[in-house]
Amino acid sequence: MELSPKQQVVEVLKSKQKILILTHKNPDGDALGSILALSASLRKLGKEVLAVCNDPAPAVYNFLPEVQSVSQNFAGHRDFVVSLDVSKVRADKIMYKLNGTKLDIIITPQGGQFGHADLSTCEGCFHFEAIVVLDSPDLERLGSPYEKNPEIFFDVPVVNIDHHPGNDQFGKINLVDITATSTAEILVSVIEALSGDSKFINEDIATNLLTGIITDTNSFQNTNTTPKSLTVAAQLVAFGGRQQDIIKNIYKTKPLSTLRLWGRALSNLREEQSCGFVWTKLKVSDFTEIGASVTESSGVIDELLKTAAGVDFALLLTEKNNDVHGSLRSTNRTKDVAAIAKLFGGGGHTMAAAFQIKDKKLTEVETEIISKIKNFQISLKKVTDNTETSS
Ligand SMILES: [Mn+2]
Incomplete structure (x- = not known):
């Protein structure tokens, strides 16, 4: 079987x-x-x-x-390889011995002489x-x-x-x-x-x-x-x-830097009421000014934005190194946020999804991201309205 x-x-x-x-x-x-x-x-x-x-x-x-x-x-888990070119001179015997703090590898040539140029080293197998x-x-x-x-x-x-x-x-x-x-x-x-x-x-x-x-x-x-x-x-x-x-x-202890970062995210919060979502952003400068690490932004979406009432989903745009990350959470069981992440080549689940735009600053792509999502939401609404009138 x-x-x-x-x-x-x-x-x-x-x-x-x-x-x-x-x-x-x-x-x-x-x-x-x-x-x-x-x-x-x-x-x-x-x-x-x-x-x-x-x-x-x-x-x-x-x-x-x-x-x-x-x-x-x-x-500590990889071999170190010392290679000897034997195309001109062949090796007859190889020995090694510990010489104080040095390990000597002794190669006896067969008719000829080895030089520095014949030696090379590389990383070997795991x-x-x-x-x-x-x-x-x-x-x-x-x-x-x-x-x-x-x-x-x-x-x-x-x-x-x-x-x-x-x-x-x-x-x-x-x-x-x-x-x-x-x-x-x-x-x-x-x-x-x-x-x-x-x-x-x-x-x-x-x-x-x-x-x-x-x-x-x-x-x-x-x-x-x-x-x-x-x-x-x-x-x-x-x-x-x-x-x-x-x-x-995990849930009841927050470093002050995290609380300050959350404050920054909340003060940037925008509501796109007609399109059914809220969003906010955190720039690299927000993290550096506060002294927060990039991982401290995870609670912004899961503990703050996801609780927003009266909308279908929440979006957090975060600038990390040279990339822009988008995290999406559905606040309404019927809203599939993976479809929104897909607009930007991302993916995920119905309730939680994400996307990444590489080598861009937030200021370069922010407006475009928001308008693309708004257009998507409007097109969905039109489809629903049409279905309702036709049925
Ligand atoms: Mn997991």
């Missing part, structure tokens, strides 16, 4: 010893909770694990168990036997770990574990469950199956997994919250997951 994707994931992880785990850049609670929980579980099972993310964890996640164990690069990619709809979203080392993704089996509807199934094994609230929710049963022990998940692993479920459901407030996610969360609390710690650190 053919194995299910979950069984295939378990089989691969059981059979491999050196495992690389990656998650998307700008990690959120689900990305971090998932990568920390899976790496701790695999280490507990005696595996050698390297967990890598393009960016460090935002300060709000400092309370997560072993959050410092996620590194930003592959340092020794990973499997790669697990968590919470990432595609490989590009991993950032530099993928961009700088695309070859390793062809050399070893890639396991793709995710819950995004747009996941492009890039893995050799794809465990993509779009009905799951979060990658962490999927991992609970993977870790149980992997360990074969219903008591394997300890307090720290449970806290990390619960963080993923709580942040991706916005503390069980989002419409994606399912009965299963509540059952799994209850199970994690029973395993010792520190739910109160998570709520306190």
Whole structure:
């Protein structure tokens, strides 16, 4: 009988010893909770694990168990290769010996002489036997770990574990469950199956997994919250997951810089009443003047704008480095914001979507973005009006 994707994931992880785990850049609670929980579980099972993310964890996640164990690069996990050109002179013997703090590599030539010009060095292979990619709809979203080392993704089996509807199934094994609230929710049963022990998940692993479920459901407030996610969360609390710690650190503690940034976003708030949306913007200068990091803007849309009454959706335009990011949240169950993100080459879910305009300043594209959305809204309204009159 053919194995299910979950069984295939378990089989691969059981059979491999050196495992690389990656998650998307700008990690959120689900990305971090998932990568920390899976790496701790695999280490507990005696595996050698390297967990890598393009960016460090935002300060709000400092309370997560072993959050410092996620590194930003592959340092220490790559061979260093010394190459000798043997096209003119052949090597007869190679020895090495430790000479104080130096390792001497001694090459005996066969009739001739080697010189400096014959030597070169380069970065060599990794020794990973499997790669697990968590919470990432595609490989590009991993950032530099993928961009700088695309070859390793062809050399070893890639396991793709995710819950995004747009996941492009890039893995050799794809465990993509779009009905799951979060990658962490999927991992609970993977870790149980992997360990074969219903008591394997300890307090720290449970806290990390619960963080993923709580942040991706916005503390069980989002419409994606399912009965299963509540059952799994209850199970994690029973395993010792520190739910109160998570709520306190993520939802009830705000750095002053975050509050100031939110103030800036609120004072820029505009209402496009006839087109049914509110929007605001944050420029690079807003972040630098306040001393806030780019990750501090996430609450602006999820905690402030999404609560706007009397509109269909909210938009936040953020200038990050050289790009303009748009985050969209539906405030009305019937409004599909993914259709709006698509106008700018983005995507997402009905309730939450995003787009990115590369290499532009906010001032260059702001007017165009807003008028494009307004025109789209007006065209939708015309279609609805026509349908109403014709029916
Ligand atoms: Mn997620």
